Amino acid sequence: MSTDHNHHLDNPDKSGPPPKLDVVATxxxxxxxxxxxxAMTILVTLPPNSPGAPPHRHSGPAFGYVIKGAIDFELEGDPVRVVRAGEAFWEPGGDVIHYQDGNHFADEESAFVVTMFCAPGQPMLTVVEPEELEARRDRRAPRA
Incomplete structure (x- = not known):
């Protein structure tokens, strides 16, 4: 499979410029x-200073795109990173804990769209209990 994701979409049946396609993430x-x-696509809107969902996991992979503001994003084993409007994120799902997806800003709203692939009969998100968080503390990346 080619890794060239550039596309040119001339449409001879229509006038005007063709659409512009930008690969945000692969x-x-x-x-x-x-x-x-x-497959489930949801829009998550985070009020100012919202911590987002508590630590959780998904039964399958999730792919997201920040449409407004910025979020603090942390997966088990990775340091916290800020994902800003126009940037994408993904997580593998399964046994990996998603520690945070909160609003990076205390004074403005942030929002993201995420598509998740949920195992049949499983909820889109399962909260991780405090006892498990403690037992897996060594798997969390050092925090600044």
């Missing part, structure tokens, strides 16, 4: 969706 070797997965 995930080489991304994990497959669970067998029989349900």
């Amino acid at each position: 995930v080489p070797g991304a994990p497959p969706a669970p067998a029989g997965a349900e």
